[in-house]
Amino acid sequence: MTMEAATATLTAGNDRPVHSAPQGPIKIQARDVNVYYGDKHAIKHLDVDIPQHSVMAFIGPSGCGKSTFLRCINRMNDTIPICRVTGKIEIDRRDIYDPSLDVVQLRAHIGMVFQKPNPFPKSIYDNVAYGPKIHGLARTKSEIDAIVESSLRKAGLWEEVKDRLAESGTGLSGGQQQRLCIARAIAVSPDVILMDEPCSALDPIATAKVEELIDELKSNYTIIIVTHSMQQAARVSQRTAFFHLGTLVEEGPTDVIFSTPKDKRTNDYITGRFG
Amino acid sequence: MVTIYLTVFAILALTGFFAGHRRAIAVAGGNTRALHSLPTYHGMYTLATVVIPMLIVLLVGFPLVNMLAGQSAISHFPADLQADALKRAATMRDIVNLAGGRSMASVTGELQRAAASYSNVLNIGNWIVVGLGLLAGVGAIFLATGRISLTFRARNNFEKFVLAVLIACSAVAILTTIGIVASVVLETYRFFFDPAIKGKPGISEFLFGLDWNPQAAMRAEQGNIQTAYGFVPLLVGTLLITLIAMAVAVPIGLLSAIYLSEYAGPRVRAFAKPALEILAGIPTVVLGFFAALVIAPSIKGFGESIGLSVASESALAAGLVMGMMIIPFISSLSDDVINAVPQSLRDGSYAMGATKSETMKLVILPAALPGIVSAVILAFSRAVGETMIVVMAAGLAANLTFNPLAAVTTITVQIKTILVGDQEFDSAKTLAAFALGFVLFFVTLILNYIALRVVQKYREQYD
Structure with a gap:
């Protein structure tokens, strides 16, 4: 077992730093989610609760699994033949990997915005x-x-x-x-909108407009945004999750994560020491 | 002689390369970084300066010597023989044969003297050419190595030479095309406008005439049978067969492309795509006898069993098999075009909750449509020009009919029929083949042009 895998096991689930739980009803709940691309273990034992009508930001270095997890929520990973997902993801208490659930029905309730405008x-x-x-x-x-x-x-x-x-x-x-x-x-x-680095191909003015839009949309939609810009996460989100090497390291209210992170890796990342 | 020349050529070219290479290193005193160009480029530059003059001497010298030898030989004969092109050519053949040591039936003194003079001039001339080539090559080596210095731009000069070679190669392809077009246009012009050609139709008679019978024109001197060069039955036959072929190939080709690109797993695809392309590799003559010996009789048998009268060579048989022939065109090109549609568009559609077939119908096919259209047009022009299948399966009777169960004929079949065997190139019948060829060329040219324009438009579609 490598060092990373050992760390992952230790920090999985309840071992990670505890922050205040989200307020209000939970829209999306993930428990012990694992994603494999062939032999590669891309997401390890992920647990997260995503509250309704708010913006949740996923941050972390490239290849940490944040986009992969995002694509699990509307089962876009189904289109990749070598991808395998285990664990449980529930939206409104309904398991979205239940074989009786029609993926077309699921996606009709989840909007997605991609990195490059398409x-x-x-x-x-x-x-x-x-x-x-x-x-x-x-x-x-x-x-x-x-x-x-x-x-x-x-x-x-x-x-x-x-x-x-x-x-x-x-x-x-x-x-x-x-x-x-x-x-x-x-x-x-849709009830949920997934945004995979929606501003990475845009200039600052266009970015500002999209961020403004995200802020307006959150009163009606549950929004999850993957971003490489920590300023953007701080500006638009209510809660932030930090991913590293396939593990959800720390999750909590955005202002707390950015001011007083409890995990050293989170602190190193948001202060720009790596990533 | 040419062999000797080529040997000298090769040796001098190689010598040139090594001389230039060594000279460059010597000039730099071993420090090649001081040179403007790498020693290899100095070698290649020297090689190029050897190749150019030696090639010119080769291409001009030997034909010139041959011509001079012929002239000196023929001058032994009387002037009236020299003036008659046919007799002159026959005599020249005798001279060359005798000079080459082949036995002759009757050898006159005149012929013997001519042959001796021919060999003599040829021999001396050829040695002069070899000498000139040697001189030019050696001179070029000295000239080129003399120019080599630290600042000499051998790379730039050699690149100019390479550029000239590239231009020459593309010029060959273009000039060939121009030559073919010119010859077809010239013969077509003769067919319509040369007053020496008898029994030829007017342009409107050719383009709008409803009867085609070139054999009648052949017998025109014997009886007073009207010439018949109406192009319409051939055009209708060609279009009928082509449309049948497209009706087979477009749906099958397109649907198999959709299956291969979007639905087939990697393992099926790895097997099915090459298998489909094998179909494109079957010689059309094989498809032709398949059509004539298998498809046509089965269509006839089936048609008669349900009370239809079917010709034993039907447009349907030829069209079906031609359709089989062009399936790989459409499926392979469409498959490429569908695969070229960016994955991001598929993702966008799937994320909206669209199914695979909705994504295919509403996003991918519209995005790929211009490419698919151009594939279909290319296949169409290929079908219009196809010969072998229709020769074997469609028949020769120029019936003006739209009935797919009747025998029809096509433009290509008639060209082939007219030009098979010995021909005189001043009869209307033979020249009619060129007029048909010109029309065929014109039609496919226009189709290709449309396809090209569609493809250009396609490139601007997304991104």
Whole structure:
């Protein structure tokens, strides 16, 4: 057993530093989650509670497993043949790896925004209408029109694109594309929005707009954001989890994690000593 | 002689390389960092300066000597023989044969003197060429090594030489194309406008005529049978067979591409993709007799069992097999195009809760559509130009019909039929093949151009 694995076993579950538990109802609960890519043990014995209607930030050095765990929550790892997940992840007390659960139904309730903006090569309108159409959320053209408008408004993009909804989504600027992807995700009225480094390809102004948007969205959605920017985690999140080498090292209220971390590794990371 | 020349050529080129290499090291006094270019480049530069003049001497010298020898030999014969191209060529053949020591039936004194003079000039001339080449090569080595100094830019000069070689190679391909097009256009022009060609149709008669029978034109001198060079039945036959082929190949090719790229596991894919591509490697003549001996009789048998009259060589048989031939084109190209759609688009769609088939229909196929269209157009132009299958399975009768169960003929089949065997190149019948070839070329050119434009548009689609 390597040193890292030994450390992981020790800090797993209840062995890690205890911070105040989240307030309010728990939306997502993970218990003893392990993820393997072939022989690689990518996530080790992960336990976490994610409260409803708040922003949870996952931070940590590259390759620490934070994106991997994020992709477990909407089972996007299913598309990778060599990936294997054990343990239990519950959303609203329902096990999402239960074989009787339909993954399409699950994903319809969880929106996802990716690192690189990935609008479909379709019109702005069709990008947003994509989800409502495939899930049959609207029957008439006017209902879809209403969903498109309200989603674009929530994403703060409506004023910029309302006169060119028929133009291609790929013709927008990077920041606009990312907000279009957010509008696309919220068009199906999800409960949870997963964001995988949503601002890493954006300039500071576009980043500020997206962060502002995340802050507004948290009153209606449970948001989980993976980020490499500790300032961003501090700005947008209520709770923060620090990952290192596949282990969730420490989790607690964001201000506590950034001011008085209890684990040495967390302290080293947020003070810039490694990672 | 040429062998000797080539041996000298090779030796001098190698000598040039090593001379340049050593000279560069000597100039630098062993410290090669002081040189502008690496010693190898000085060697290659010297080699290039040897190759250029020696190649010119080779390509100009030997044909020139040959021509001079021929002239000196033929001058032994009377002027009227020299003026007649046919007799002149026949005599030249005799001279060359005699000079080469092959036995002749009747040898006149004149011929003997001509042959002697021919060998003489050839022999002396060739040695002069070899001498010139040697001189040029050795001179080039001295010239090149003389230029080598610390600051001499051997690399830049050698790169210019390489650039010239690259240009020459692409020029060969382009000039060949131009040459082919020019010859087809020239013969087509003769077919339509040369007053010496009898029995030829007018352009509108050719393009819009409804009868095709080049044999009637051959017998025009014997009886008063009207010439028939109407292009329409051939065009209809070609399009009928091509459309049948596309109706087979597009759905099968596209659906198998979708299966291979999105649904098949890596193990199935590793086996199925090469297996599909083997189909592309089957010679069309093999597919042709498969069509003629297996498919056509079964279609005839099946058709007659349900009370249809089916020709033994039907458009359907040829079209089905041609469709089989172009399946790999469409499936392989479409597979590449579908795989080129970024994974991020798939992820985006799956994360929205879309199923695999929704993602395929709504995101991947629209994104890949321009590429798929260009694959289909390329396959189409390939089908229009296909010859062997239709020769064997479609028949020769130029029926103007849209019935897939009747025998039809295609442009390519008629070109082949016209040009098989001995031909005189001043009859309308033979030249008609060039006119057909020109039309065929024009159609495929336009299709390829459309495909190219679609592909260009496709490149701008995402990112």
